[in-house]
Amino acid sequence: MTLNFNQLWRYQDDFLHGIQMTLTLTLIATVAGMLIGLLGALLSNNRLPAVRLLIRSYVEVIRNTPALIQIFLIFFVLPYAGLRLPPFEAAAVALSIYMGAYSVEIFRSGLASIPRSQIEAGQCLGLTRFQVFRHVILLPALRNIYPSLTSQIILILLGSSLASQVSAEELFHTAAFVESRTYRSFEVYAVVCAIYFVMVLSLRLIFAGAERIAFRWPTRR
Amino acid sequence: MRGFTLSDFETMLWAVQWTATLVIIALALGGPLGLLMAMMRTSRNPVLNGIALVILQIVQGVPLLGMLMFFYFGVPVFLGIKVPALISVSIAFTVFAAAFLGEIWRGGIQAVHTNQSEAAACLGLTRWQSFRHVIAPQAFRIALPATVGFLVQLIKNTSLASVVGFVELARAGQLASAATFAPLTSYACVSAIYFAICFPLTQWSRSLEKKLHVVR
Numbered sequence: 001m002t003l004n005f006n007q008l009w010r011y012q013d014d015f016l017h018g019i020q021m022t023l024t025l026t027l028i029a030t031v032a033g034m035l036i037g038l039l040g041a042l043l044s045n046n047r048l049p050a051v052r053l054l055i056r057s058y059v060e061v062i063r064n065t066p067a068l069i070q071i072f073l074i075f076f077v078l079p080y081a082g083l084r085l086p087p088f089e090a091a092a093v094a095l096s097i098y099m100g101a102y103s104v105e106i107f108r109s110g111l112a113s114i115p116r117s118q119i120e121a122g123q124c125l126g127l128t129r130f131q132v133f134r135h136v137i138l139l140p141a142l143r144n145i146y147p148s149l150t151s152q153i154i155l156i157l158l159g160s161s162l163a164s165q166v167s168a169e170e171l172f173h174t175a176a177f178v179e180s181r182t183y184r185s186f187e188v189y190a191v192v193c194a195i196y197f198v199m200v201l202s203l204r205l206i207f208a209g210a211e212r213i214a215f216r217w218p219t220r221r
Numbered sequence: 222m223r224g225f226t227l228s229d230f231e232t233m234l235w236a237v238q239w240t241a242t243l244v245i246i247a248l249a250l251g252g253p254l255g256l257l258m259a260m261m262r263t264s265r266n267p268v269l270n271g272i273a274l275v276i277l278q279i280v281q282g283v284p285l286l287g288m289l290m291f292f293y294f295g296v297p298v299f300l301g302i303k304v305p306a307l308i309s310v311s312i313a314f315t316v317f318a319a320a321f322l323g324e325i326w327r328g329g330i331q332a333v334h335t336n337q338s339e340a341a342a343c344l345g346l347t348r349w350q351s352f353r354h355v356i357a358p359q360a361f362r363i364a365l366p367a368t369v370g371f372l373v374q375l376i377k378n379t380s381l382a383s384v385v386g387f388v389e390l391a392r393a394g395q396l397a398s399a400a401t402f403a404p405l406t407s408y409a410c411v412s413a414i415y416f417a418i419c420f421p422l423t424q425w426s427r428s429l430e431k432k433l434h435v436v437r
Contacts, residue, residue, distance in 0.1 A: 038420065060423070063423065064373065064416045065415045065416050066378070066380035066415055068380045068381060069380060069411055069415065072344045072394075072398075072408050073404075073412070076398065076404035076408070077404050077405045077408065078407075080404075088426060093318060145420040158283070158284040162286065162381075165384060172286060174282070175287075183298075184298075185299075186291075186294075186299035189290045189294065192287060193288070193291060196282065196287060197278075197283055201278075201282060215434070
C-alpha cells in the first residue's frame with residue numbers, strides 16, 4: 001500500500017506524446033465533425049425526402065449506438081472493403097463520424113433558433129445571400145449553440161480515450177503501456193485521469209475566454 | 222474457424238441481461254446518490270455545495286474509461302485485494318450516474334421558480350415538506366426528458382465494461398467476432414441490439430420534451 005510516482009517520471013516523453021496525440025485526435029474529430037454537422041443541418045431541410053431520411057438515419061444510428069462499437073466497426077470492417085486504415089486514422093474517422101451526428105443536431109437547433117424575421121431583415125438591408133448566411137444566420141446561431149457545442153467537444157476529448165481500444169497511440173494507450181512496464185496501476189491511472197482533468201479544465205477556460213471575445217455584440221436578452 | 226450462426230446472435234441477446242444488470246445497478250445506487258448530489262448543490266451550505274461541485278467537476282473531467290481502469294486495476298492493486306469485475310465496474314458506473322443525474326436534477330430543481338418555495342414557506346411547510354411536495358414533483362417533470370436522455374448515454378457507456386473483460390453485449394460481440402472472423406456481422410448485430418434498446422428511449426425523451434414545452 002505504498003504510493004510511488006517516481007517510476008512514472010521516466011516515461012515523461014511517452015506521456016507528452018500521448019497528450020499531443022489525444023489533442024490531435026480531438027482537434028481532427030472536432031473540425032471534421034463540425035463540418036459534417038453544419039452540412040447535415042443545412043441538408044436536413046432539403047426538398048428531397050431521400051436526403052432528409054439519409055441525414056435522419058445517420059444521426060439516429062450514430063447517437064443510439066456506442067462509440068466503442070463504431071470504432072471497432074471502422075477499424076475491423078473497413079479492411080474487408082479493401083480500405084485498411086491504421087489505428088489512429090481509423091479512430092479519427094470514427095470519432096469524426098460520431099461528433100458529426102451530435103453536431104448535426106446541435107447545428108440544426110441553432111439554425112432553427114434564428115427567427116424568420118431576422119433573415120428577412122438582413123435581406124431588406126440589401127445583403128447578399130452569402131452575407132445573410134454568414135452574419136445574420138450562422139454567427140448568431142453559433143452564439144446560441146456555443147454552450148452545447150463546447151461541451152460536446154469536451155465529451156469528444158474524453159471519448160478519444162476509446163481509441164486506445166484499437167491500439168491507437170494516444171494518452172490512454174500510453175497509460176496502458178506504462179502500466180505494463182511499471183505495474184503501478186493505481187499511480188498510472190490516477191496520473192492519467194489528472195492529466196485529462198487538467199486538459200478539460202484548460203479547454204473550458206479557453207472556451208469561456210473565446211466566447212467573450214467572439215460574441216461581444218449585445219443582444220436583447 | 223466457423224461461420225456466424227443464429228446461436229452467436231442468441232449469445233448476444235443473452236448478454237443483454239448483463240448490460241441491463243449494469244444499468245440497473247448504476248441507477249439503483251447512482252440514483253439516490255445523484256439525488257443527494259442535487260440536494261447538496263442546491264443547499265445553502267457552502268461546504269456541502271463545494272464538495273458536490275468538486276465531485277461533479279472531477280467525474281465530468283475524467284474519461285469514464287479512466288474511472289473504470291482506476292477502480293478495476295488501480296484500487297485493488299493499491300489495496301492489495303482481489304475485486305470481482307462486476308463490483309469494480311459497478312462502482313465506476315454508480316459514480317458516473319450519480320454525478321450526471323445529480324447535475325440534471327439540480328437543473329430541474331433550480332428551474333422551479335423561487336416563488337414556489339416562497340409560497341410553500343408562507344404556507345408554513347418545512348423545508349423538507351416544501352421540497353417533497355412542491356419542488357420535487359415539478360422538478361421531476363422538468364428533468365424527466367434529460368434523465369431519459371442520460372439513460373441512453375448510460376446504456377451505451379456500459380459497453381466500456383467490455384474493456385476490463387466483463388461479458389456484456391459489447392464483449393459478446395467481440396467474442397463472436399474473434400470466434401467467427403466475421404466482424405461485420407458481429408458488430409452490426411451488436412449495434413442493432415443497442416439501437417433497438419436506445420432508439421425507443423430517445424424517441425420517448427423527445428416526446429416528453431415536446432409535451433413539456435406545450436405545457437410551459
